[in-house]
Amino acid sequence: MASTLPPPDADAQSHSAHLREVIQEQIIAAGGHLPFWKFMELALYAPGLGYYSAGAHKFGPGGDFTTAPERSPLFSACVADALTPVLQQLGPDAVFVEIGGGSGAFAETCLSKLLANDALPARYAILEPSADLRQRQRERLQARLPPLLFELVEWLDGPIQESWNGVLFANEVIDALPTPRFTIRDGEVFEEHVALDGEGRFRVTDRPADPMLAAAVRHVERQLPEPFAEGYRSDALAQLPYWIQAVMGAMQEGAMLFIDYGYARAEYYQPQRRDGTLRAFRQHHVTDDVFAWPGLQDITASVDFTALAEAGTAAGFDFAGYCSQASFLIGNRLQDNLALAESRAADDVARHALRSQVKHLTLPSEMGERFQAIGFQRGVELGAAFLVGDLSHRL
Numbered sequence: 001m002a003s004t005l006p007p008p009d010a011d012a013q014s015h016s017a018h019l020r021e022v023i024q025e026q027i028i029a030a031g032g033h034l035p036f037w038k039f040m041e042l043a044l045y046a047p048g049l050g051y052y053s054a055g056a057h058k059f060g061p062g063g064d065f066t067t068a069p070e071r072s073p074l075f076s077a078c079v080a081d082a083l084t085p086v087l088q089q090l091g092p093d094a095v096f097v098e099i100g101g102g103s104g105a106f107a108e109t110c111l112s113k114l115l116a117n118d119a120l121p122a123r124y125a126i127l128e129p130s131a132d133l134r135q136r137q138r139e140r141l142q143a144r145l146p147p148l149l150f151e152l153v154e155w156l157d158g159p160i161q162e163s164w165n166g167v168l169f170a171n172e173v174i175d176a177l178p179t180p181r182f183t184i185r186d187g188e189v190f191e192e193h194v195a196l197d198g199e200g201r202f203r204v205t206d207r208p209a210d211p212m213l214a215a216a217v218r219h220v221e222r223q224l225p226e227p228f229a230e231g232y233r234s235d236a237l238a239q240l241p242y243w244i245q246a247v248m249g250a251m252q253e254g255a256m257l258f259i260d261y262g263y264a265r266a267e268y269y270q271p272q273r274r275d276g277t278l279r280a281f282r283q284h285h286v287t288d289d290v291f292a293w294p295g296l297q298d299i300t301a302s303v304d305f306t307a308l309a310e311a312g313t314a315a316g317f318d319f320a321g322y323c324s325q326a327s328f329l330i331g332n333r334l335q336d337n338l339a340l341a342e343s344r345a346a347d348d349v350a351r352h353a354l355r356s357q358v359k360h361l362t363l364p365s366e367m368g369e370r371f372q373a374i375g376f377q378r379g380v381e382l383g384a385a386f387l388v389g390d391l392s393h394r395l
Contacts, residue, residue, distance in 0.1 A: 005285050008296055019049040019295040024200060033193040033205055041178035043294040045129065051295055052130045052176070067172050068259070068325070068367060069106035072357035074337050075329065076109035079257070082332040082385035083167050084119040086255045089380045094121045094254070095166035097156075099247055100173040101126040104137035111149045120152065121166060127156045127247065159249030165379075168248055168256045174308065175260050175300045177243060181276065182209060182217050183233040189214040192233070194291075202291040213238050223306075224269055234269060234276035235301040241311040248315060253379030256312060259325060261370050262303030264394040269304075277302035305372055306395045317376035321386020322395060326368030329361055331388030 007013065023042050027034050044051045068075040087094045096114075101107060107124060114120050128134050134155050142150055181192035183206055190206040191213055197203045209217070216238035221227055237243075248256065262268065268277070280290045282297035290299050305322060313319055323331070338358055345351045362368040372391070375382045 005283055008293060012293075012296055015049070015054065016293045016295050019043070019046060022046060022049060023194075023202075023294060024196060027194065027196055033195040033207065036181045036192040036194055036204075037178040039194040039202070040290075040299050043290075043299055044176060044178070046295070049295050051298055052133065054132065054295060067102055067105075068361060068371070069109070069171065070103055071360050071367070072354075073105070073109040074334065074341065074354070074357055075361055076106045077113045077337045078329045078332040078334050079106075079169065079171075079259075080110045080113035080117065080119075081337070082328070082382075083169070083255065083257065084114065084117045085384065086167055086377075086380045086382055087114065087119040087121055090165045090254060092122060093165065095123045095125060095160070095164045096121040097125045097127060097160065097166060097168045097247075099127050099168065099170035100176075101128045101133065101137045102171070103133075104140035106171060107137070107153065108141060108144050111145060111152065115149060120149075122152075123154060124152045125154050125156050125160065127159065159247050160251070161249055163250045163252050165253045166251070167254050168251065170247075170257075171259045173260070174237075174240070174243075174258060174303045175262070176298070177237060177240075179235045179237050179278070179301045180213050180239075181233065181235055181278065182213060184228045184230055186230075189217045220265060220269060220304075220307075223265060225266075226271075228269075229271060229274075232271075232274055234273070235278055235304075237301075237304065237307060240307055241314050244311045244315050255320065255378075255380055255382040256317060256376040257373065257382070257385075258303075258308060258375075259328070259371060259373045260303045262305055262372060264391070265304055265306035266394070268302065268306075303372075305374055308374055309395050312374070312376040315376075317378045319392070320375035320377045320382040321390060322372065322374045322392045323386050323389040324369050324391065325371035325373055326362035326364070327389025327391075328373035328385070332385055334358065334362070 023039060026042065042050060045053055047053055098107060107126065111124060126137060128137065141153055183190050183192060185206065189209040191209040193205050193207050194202050195205045213236065216236045220236060278290060278301045280287050280297045280299050282293065309319060309322065338354060341354050342351045345354060360366045375385060
């Protein structure tokens, strides 16, 4: 679908043109084509220019999309309640690692709720690659948290390499990992690349897939009712197992919890979904033109939760559960957290706003069914967090 948004302002267009030139130079230096995942990596993370690396506002009503923690603190409170038993099982030396801290809204509410639950970790570490977002998170948390809690927060340059126990949490992170794209031609697996046309514009071209991507696609195909049709094009995050093992670092015991939008494998690769799940967001509008305005729009692909389940267990964890976001929040004290927030609300307008937030988080037409939660455990028990609405049979 094409975007109906007006073009960006002159400064933003200049910024985007600069990044476009950087990507064009990379394509030329690579012999005329780059794998799509590399284009996506540059568009999102090129230092100082990529969407997540530059200074443009990303989150909330004034940005390009609104994540659940920005939508409502009730989301973060429920996640904190779900992870409280794990932190208590691990004891006072437990570490909480958040991957991709967003605006800092999650950490703000989560730390306050963990304090109330008597489950504070020894450290609250945010693994955030964007220097701009780090600064925004730091400013927000320093301004809004009491010193006791802010002193627990640290920012990581990479995964924790020394032995640690705790929890690892990521909300809407995996959808932003640079994803390879594949297509089927004459029964063979090809990888989508990005090249330039005669006027320097980005265009799609396909080349034979490397062994890792080809194996990942064939692995998926074997689990489907029928082989991929000729011309079928989609996404396959072949590097997901390596990413999981990288971000957990030297984690020994604890739990991992991921919440994102996506599908179980059979639904992800439905025959009618012939162009995958890739899309872009700008100012709360979605478009299929992922080449438009590099650096000014988010590029994302839905998560194959079956692949995530495989990656988590391959990393040496036990599968703890899988359900919709609505079921996860309801099963982890959403009603209690709403009642508490309403009791503290200033007036009926504020109470109405809280109930509206719950609808956004849980209704099937909003975030409730499109987003899923999946958990893994090792040496602890997280499974109780998934007692409502179990969907593991779909994986």
